[in-house]
Amino acid sequence: EIVMTQSPATLSVSPGERATLSCRASQSVSSDLAWYQQKPGQAPRLLISGASTRATGIPARFSGSGSGTEFTLTISSLQSEDFAVYYCQQYNNWPPYTFGQGTKLEIK
Amino acid sequence: EVQLVQSGAEVKKPGESLKISCKGSGYSFPSYWIGWVRQMPGKGLEWMGIIYPGDSDTRYSPSFQGQVTISADKSISTAYLQWSSLKASDTAMYYCARPGGKWGQGTLVTVSS
Numbered sequence: 001e002i003v004m005t006q007s008p009a010t011l012s013v014s015p016g017e018r019a020t021l022s023c024r025a026s027q028s029v030s031s032d033l034a035w036y037q038q039k040p041g042q043a044p045r046l047l048i049s050g051a052s053t054r055a056t057g058i059p060a061r062f063s064g065s066g067s068g069t070e071f072t073l074t075i076s077s078l079q080s081e082d083f084a085v086y087y088c089q090q091y092n093n094w095p096p097y098t099f100g101q102g103t104k105l106e107i108k
Numbered sequence: 109e110v111q112l113v114q115s116g117a118e119v120k121k122p123g124e125s126l127k128i129s130c131k132g133s134g135y136s137f138p139s140y141w142i143g144w145v146r147q148m149p150g151k152g153l154e155w156m157g158i159i160y161p162g163d164s165d166t167r168y169s170p171s172f173q174g175q176v177t178i179s180a181d182k183s184i185s186t187a188y189l190q191w192s193s194l195k196a197s198d199t200a201m202y203y204c205a206r207p208g209g210k211w212g213q214g215t216l217v218t219v220s221s
Contacts, residue, residue, distance in 0.1 A: 034208045044153065049208045056109075087153060091207040096155040096169035097143075 002026050002093050006086075006100035012108040015078050021103045023071040023088035032092035035064055035073045038102075039084045047086075048073065075105075083107050110134040112142075112204050112212035119218045120194050127190035128215045130204030137185035138162035141207055144178060144189045147214075148200045158207065159187060194219045 003026040013019045023033070031051040036044035046055040048064035051071060061076040075082055088100040115129045132142065143158035157168040161180040168178070180187040187204055199219045205211040 032208065036211075043203055043211050043214045044205075046208075046210060089153070089208075094158065094167055096171075097158075097207055098155070099153040101152055 001096065002029060002090055002098050004088055004090055004098050004100040006088055006103045008103060009101070010104045010106060012106050013078055014108045015080060017078055017108075019075040019078055019082075019105055021073040021075075021086055021105070023066075023073070023100050025069045025071075025090055027093075028068045029090040029092035031067045032090055033064075033066070033071050034089045034091065035062075036087045036089065037082075037084045038087065044087060078105075080107075110206075110210045112206070112210055114202075114204055114212040114215045117216040117218070119220070121221055122194055122196055122219055124194050124219075125190070125192050126194055126217065127188055128202060128217070130187045130189075130212050132185045132187070138182040140209075142180070142187050143205055143207060144176075144187075145203045145205050145211075146172075146200050147203065156189070156202075161185075161187065196220065 005024045007022045033051045035048040038044040047058050047062050052064045063074045065072050085102045085104050087102050091097045111133045113131050138161045141158050141160050144156040146154045156172040157178045159166045159178050159180050161182040166178050177190045196219050201214045201216050203211050203214045
């Protein structure tokens with residue numbers, strides 16, 4: 001099983017600032033990496049697939065990069081609605097597809 | 109627009125059976141893998157299994173093999189997750205999802221005596 005490790009566990013950032021979230025895979029997942037945002041009481045929302053392709057309707061301030069084992073989600077200028085939990089997930093290797101443990105992005 | 113719409117919340121007793129559903133629209137349902145993800149209260153996300161509706165090829169996570177059954181009916185673009193005998197520990201939110209793609213809104217399953 002591929003282990004996905006996200007860092008940091010919690011990130012405190014002020015609105016308008018930049019946030020950088022990291023995700024590391026225990027072995028290569030090529031570019032088969034997705035990022036999701038989850039707010040309390042809501043389903044996860046797809047932000048990025050293929051490591052760097054924004055999903056439909058996702059603002060340009062969200063960007064993804066990386067391949068192989070190292071990935072980054074960057075939010076260029078945080079808005080109030082961006083404070084949430086973010087998960088990375090690999091869909092390269094089954095069984096099973098695996099998620100990171102999540103990064104909680106909180107207001108500083 | 110791709111949409112996955114799940115059936116409503118369920119409250120069951122231990123030992124009862126249950127089948128929840130997920131209807132896809134806006135894309136060729138038989139042609140894409142679709143799976144189920146569990147989120148226990150206050151916890152992270154776990155893939156349970158995936159199915160290719162075109163030929164019903166089904167794969168389970170080792171943690172869920174034998175515990176649940178995943179199926180699909182491509183004629184009505186619907187995937188299913190079922191239990192034959194629920195336990196209290198099955199209480200969770202269950203999401204259908206396309207790997208690397210869209211998710212359903214979730215189905216809350218509560219198992220309590």
